[in-house]
Amino acid sequence: MxxxxxxxxxxxxxxxxxxxxxxxxxxxxxxxxxxxxxxxxxxxxxxxxxxxxxxxxxxxxxxxxxxxxxxxxxxxxxxxIGYMTQKFSLYEDLTVLENLRFVASVYGLPPREARARIAELLDIYALERLGPQRAGSMSGGQRQRLSLAAATLHRPxxxxxxxxxxxxxxxxxRDFWEHLFDLxxxxxxxxxxxxxxxxxxxxxxxxxxxxxxxxxxxxxAELMAAMGAHVLEVEGPNLRRVKSTLTALPEVLSAAQLGSRLRVLVRERIDQPVTWLRALPQARVLTEIAQVRPSLEDVFVTCTGQQTGQPTEPEAGHPTEHEAGPDSATVSEPGRGDTRP
Structure with a gap:
């Protein structure tokens, strides 16, 4: 290696x-x-x-x-290499076994090796009983496992x-990610x-x-440690009003409500963020203020300015116009060519 x-x-x-x-x-x-x-x-x-x-x-x-x-x-x-796209890219009118056999033939696996490898993947991804089932009738999780099996069939x-x-x-x-760590x-x-x-x-x-x-x-861990902001969580009444007044302050990067708490990102230049916030007139109604560990979502907000909690990519299978570009047809149509070598 x-x-x-x-x-x-x-x-x-x-x-x-x-x-x-x-x-x-x-x-x-x-x-x-x-x-x-x-x-x-x-x-x-x-x-x-x-x-x-x-x-x-x-x-x-x-x-x-x-x-x-x-x-x-x-x-x-x-x-x-193996490539698994946002949108299911195998043939929906073929069965699980037919799709995997097709992919094996595309990659030129000898028949005996292909049979052994397909049997191995059916076991690994819990697809044995689904072998005769058409891909188009499978659930999202089942299609995902089939797509991963197809992408790794030639051991890339x-x-x-x-x-x-x-x-x-x-x-x-969660199960999908466990398979990734196995790989x-x-x-x-x-x-x-x-x-x-x-x-x-x-x-x-x-x-x-x-x-x-x-x-x-x-x-x-490195990104969270170098985030450049303090993270506070506060509780109290009228959190929507509190959020509105806090986000108007130049020292506050963002604020987002999480149930009965408000998560507030304060610029790193504020040495004592809890003391600073307690001294604000806006904080008089707050019943609790605590500094907490940053999350990756906090890092994302500080880097991009996005308000949290929303997907950050187009809906699966529908990239934005400039993401898709004029070449996108080569990977999506016809015949779902993403599995081809």
């Missing part, structure tokens, strides 16, 4: 007409790790993933993935997952984009993107 980066990109940019979707992005992703992209709508996550797998040609910059220079060596790379050392859990429930999301144990590297904060916290390292720029990068 080598410690060379699985993905290395320098000055990566992509334009769609006058729209600059990705602007001078630098990436270095270590092998045998999970690296996450987090960012608001249209920030360039999907565009970046498509450039890294060779489906989009960069407008500028250099890319090396698994030692292959892109876009020149994109064809050689395709057989060494690098896996790209673009919003892979946007259409499944929390239990299936890391086998030596795989994974790049995943997500709009779920709890998923982002599971990544070894993370980049927060906005308007095509990388606003922050590091492990979740």
């Amino acid at each position: 080598t410690d060379a980066p699985a993905i290395l990109a320098r000055g990566l940019s992509r334009r769609f007409g006058d729209q600059l979707a990705v602007d001078g992005l630098d990436l270095e992703i270590a092998p045998r790790s999970i690296y996450g992209f987090l960012g608001p709508n249209g920030c360039g996550k999907t565009t970046t993933v498509r450039m890294l797998i060779g489906l989009l040609t960069p407008s500028a910059g250099e890319i090396t993935v698994l030692g292959h220079r892109l876009p020149a060596e994109a064809e050689q790379l395709k057989r060494r 050392p690098l896996l790209f997952l673009d919003e892979p859990t946007s259409a499944v429930d929390p239990e299936n999301r 890391i144990d086998t030596g795989a590297t994974i790049l995943v984009s997500t709009h779920y904060m709890d998923e982002a916290e599971r990544c070894h390292r993370l980049a927060i993107l906005e308007a095509g720029h990388k606003r922050a990068e590091g492990s979740p």
